[in-house]
Amino acid sequence: MNYCSHCGHALSMRIPDGDNRIRHCCDNCGTIHYANPKLVLGTLPYEGQRVLLCRRAIEPRHGFWTLPGGFMENGETLSEGALRETDEEAGARVEIGPLFSVLDVVHVHQVHVFYLARLLSLDFAPGPESLEVRMFAENEIPWDDIAFRTTAMTLRAFFDDLRQGTFMLHTGRVQPAHAPHAPHGPL
Amino acid sequence: MNYCSHCGHALSMRIPDGDNRIRHCCDNCGTIHYANPKLVLGTLPYEGQRVLLCRRAIEPRHGFWTLPGGFMENGETLSEGALRETDEEAGARVEIGPLFSVLDVVHVHQVHVFYLARLLSLDFAPGPESLEVRMFAENEIPWDDIAFRTTAMTLRAFFDDLRQGTFMLHTGRVQPAHAPHAPHGPL
Numbered sequence: 047m048n049y050c051s052h053c054g055h056a057l058s059m060r061i062p063d064g065d066n067r068i069r070h071c072c073d074n075c076g077t078i079h080y081a082n083p084k085l086v087l088g089t090l091p092y093e094g095q096r097v098l099l100c101r102r103a104i105e106p107r108h109g110f111w112t113l114p115g116g117f118m119e120n121g122e123t124l125s126e127g128a129l130r131e132t133d134e135e136a137g138a139r140v141e142i143g144p145l146f147s148v149l150d151v152v153h154v155h156q157v158h159v160f161y162l163a164r165l166l167s168l169d170f171a172p173g174p175e176s177l178e179v180r181m182f183a184e185n186e187i188p189w190d191d192i193a194f195r196t197t198a199m200t201l202r203a204f205f206d207d208l209r210q211g212t213f214m215l216h217t218g219r220v221q222p223a224h225a226p227h228a229p230h231g232p233l
Numbered sequence: 234m235n236y237c238s239h240c241g242h243a244l245s246m247r248i249p250d251g252d253n254r255i256r257h258c259c260d261n262c263g264t265i266h267y268a269n270p271k272l273v274l275g276t277l278p279y280e281g282q283r284v285l286l287c288r289r290a291i292e293p294r295h296g297f298w299t300l301p302g303g304f305m306e307n308g309e310t311l312s313e314g315a316l317r318e319t320d321e322e323a324g325a326r327v328e329i330g331p332l333f334s335v336l337d338v339v340h341v342h343q344v345h346v347f348y349l350a351r352l353l354s355l356d357f358a359p360g361p362e363s364l365e366v367r368m369f370a371e372n373e374i375p376w377d378d379i380a381f382r383t384t385a386m387t388l389r390a391f392f393d394d395l396r397q398g399t400f401m402l403h404t405g406r407v408q409p410a411h412a413p414h415a416p417h418g419p420l
């Protein structure tokens with residue numbers, strides 16, 4: 047962030063009056079430009095003991111498998127956004143269920159939110175951002191080719207809960223890929 | 234948003250290639266500027282059957298009562314942000330509990346998230362953004378002077394759950410103040 051999006055003046059980095067953090071401040075029009083984490087919304091579409099995954103046609107992680115998801119847009123609720131992404135990426139019709147995972151991805155300033163979603167039909171098809179969409183039983187999941195760690199965490203929680211017989215809300219934090227306790231994979 | 238925050242050039246509004254929504258696009262450097270909802274984080278600090286509320290020293294809703302909360306910052310988790318706001322606004326030490334409410338406030342592009350938080354001490358004090366901080370039993374809550382509808386929804390859910398003997402996750406959507414089914418109050 048270099049210029050004021052309101053007036054076009056160059057920005058300076060300083061702590062505004064009454065604040066305690068360095069912000070991008072415009073000394074011309076007085077606007078303070080805050081940077082805040084973004085929400086990424088998705089679903090875990092399932093039928094029986096199988097889940098739907100999409101193989102990504104876009105970067106990052108082109109060719110890797112993921113749950114349908116993407117950035118929340120202005121003008122929609124969390125569940126509307128999750129349904130929109132499920133339609134756009136997988137062409138899948140689902141009945142949205144409860145919140146299933148809420149995961150902090152601090153190093154990229156994101157929060158990932160997934161809903162359980164029961165598939166209403168197996169008549170789905172990849173959208174422009176997916177190469178392929180298909181169903182996987184637990185022993186078929188391509189764990190080494192999962193695009194994001196929040197996808198893997200959400201899938202593992204789903205199959206664990208399925209064995210327990212109860213779905214719960216899962217919360218947690220993804221460490222950076224270079225952190226000592228989480229050496230593998232992006233996000 | 235009028236100017237590119239990256240290069241300072243005037244922005245144009247159009248649908249970028251491969252997208253389906255109008256965005257703020259820079260024809261000089263090619264940056265697309267997305268606008269996404271922001272997270273507001275707070276806690277519901279309680280001891281026994283009483284909850285902590287803060288009377289706001291700032292706009293919007295100066296003088297009205299609210300749960301401690303504010304915008305999530307880059308570099309923190311959801312629960313870290315909720316704890317930070319609880320410390321900043323109420324000087325309160327709490328043990329953070331489970332996610333309690335996740336509320337869509339679509340018309341202002343926000344999602345409000347509250348955690349249950351057990352007070353570790355009644356030795357709290359208003360921060361610079363609060364006029365006053367005090368404990369309220371259910372029959373003492375100033376319902377007509379609550380700052381935001383997500384605060385009121387979260388408080389009502391808390392006292393309902395307290396009567397039932399179980400705390401649950403509450404989700405929902407706040408309608409605009411002028412909507413036919415929610416005629417009163419801001420947010």
Ligand SMILES: [Zn+2]
Pocket residue numbers: 050051052053054055072073074075076077
């Ligand atoms: Zn400016």
Ligand SMILES: [Zn+2]
Pocket residue numbers: 237238239240241242259260261262263264
């Ligand atoms: Zn530009």
